[in-house]
Amino acid sequence: MRAVTRQPDRGVRKLGFALKVRLFMRSLSLQASWNHERMQNLGLLVAMLPWARRHRGDLNRDRTFCRRYYEYFNTNPYLANFVIGGLVRLEDDRAAGLDVPLGMTATFRDSLGRAFASLGDQLFWLGLRPAVVMAICLLGLFWQMAALISVIALFAVGQLVVRWRSLDQGYRLGLDLVDLLQDKRWHRGIAAVERTGMILTGMTAGTYLALVTDSGLPVNHNLLWFGVAVGLGLPVALRRRLPGEVLILVALGLALLLTFAVLLSGS
Amino acid sequence: MSSLSGVWAVLPAALLAAVPAGDPSWNSMLLLGLLAGLLSLDETALMQTWFSQPLAVGVLTGAVCGDPASGLAIGLPVQLILAGNLPVGQSFTGDSVSALVAAVGAVVLSGRGLVSVFGTPDLTEIALVGWMVVAVGLFSSAGHLMIQMERRAHFLWMLEGHRTLRDGRLRRMEAIHARCLFTTFLRGGATAIILLLVLRRLWLPAFAQLPAVIVAALAMLPLLLPGLGIGNLIERYGLRASWLWVAGGTVVSFAVTRFVL
Secondary structure, three states: OOOOOOOOOOOOOOOOHHHHHHHHHHHOOOOOOOEOOOEOHHHHHHHHHHHHHHOOOOHHHHHHHHHHHOOOEOOOOOOHHHHHHHHHHHHHHHHOOOOOOHHHHHHHHHHHHHHHHHHHHHHHHHHHHHHHHHHHHHHHHOOOHHHHHHHHHHHHHHHHHHHHHHHHHHHHHHHHHHHHHOOOHHHHHHHHHHHHHHHHHHHHHHHHHHHHHOOOOOOOHHHHHHHHHHHHHHHHHHOOOOOHHHHHHHHHHHHHHHHHHHHHHOO | OHHHHHHHHHHHHHHHHHOOOOOOOHHHHHHHHHHHHHHHHHHHHOOOOOOOOHHHHHHHHHHHHOOHHHHHHHHHHHHHHOOOOOOOOOOOOOOHHHHHHHHHHHHHHOOOOOOOOOOOOOHHHHHHHHHHHHHHHHHHHHHHHHHHHHHHHHHHHHHHOHHHHHHOOHHHHHHHHHHHHHHHHHHHHHHHHHHHHHHHHHHHHHHOOOOHHHHHHHHHHHHHHHHHHHHHHHHHHOHHHHHHHHHHHHHHHHHHHHHHO
């Protein structure tokens, strides 16, 4: 037998519906048992168990199966189903008698996991999340509660569709998932989403400034503008990203300073 | 082990003693605990739909208590200031969900209603929003320790799974995973209920005792937070890479909000 390095062409393969539903449901809790040492290892194993139950072998086979998936694993949860689909395909091929070396599963899991983690971080955490957050803040500034909940619901449904479809795609491509990673549309998509996020950030800033200047609040407007300018400029000047919780305390300190300045000036 | 079970036996009684008669009612507390548990699951453990984002949490909690507008009033400044908290290369993980559910619940259940900080000339009302935002910040920071403890427990339970690598009992793995899910739900729900009691009994009454200068500073807080949050996000994008797009969006929306709407 010859070890496979590319996905052997055996016609279009699809996951069975019942197995796909089980894999999908479990993949949604991939991070439930997240730990610092091996991250999503238990989540991955639990997601793969429906396949193991369907192909129940002797005790030794079950133990080997668990060992294969109990090592370090970490990827982006929204794109994890590409990897899970691909791993199920490798298991299917092995069960069908193809020569899939044991080490290949680990190599596939680790390298694909890392690649999708990097793509997912850029697309979801640094791209989509700031964009969606700024969109809902913009709607919040105009007091549009139903609309902002709808935006979140739209994202929720969208990411579930991506996860559902990527399970099939990962299974269909198997080892050829590597080709998918080279698709230029990933990076074009990331750039577009980041740009959208930047524009929405600007729009939120602009709306906020317009509302502050138009608020008619009985506060010293010069000081308020000074505070807003310091607020906008401080993180950029510090060149550090502080957790929001720390920024609340920084803002409180700044507000106290400004208030004392008002008191001292007697205005 | 026996001291731990002793704590568990005393805890419900202590909690019962801390609840003022019917305020907040047990029903409200359990409902908010359930909501906080579910939203805590959504944050990392299950689905990650982003309904656990602060603004959505605020509005949903407000809606459950019958006043979504108050939820929006607290949730919006918190969302803006936490916008830069991304789970990438960051070791700090606050628990904003439980803190926010408790804060919104405490305000609405106390019979107060909050409005947009830009829509009221009443500085005391804006100061109350600031006071609650400070509470969310402090309690969310404290929640970081709880989350880290939970993750350490995950690690110990994961090690327990090594027994399956010897005896091949697959069900054990599923049980450990389900235990982790349940722990997250319980942590979120219980934390929210405890914080709700603290906020309702101590934090909210303390607002009336604050000196005027602190109240004035708190009134300024919700107006400063969005600037800091947006500045933090611009720093995340990189000023050089983002300034043109951000400036363009700012000019257009400022003009539209000021002169068209």
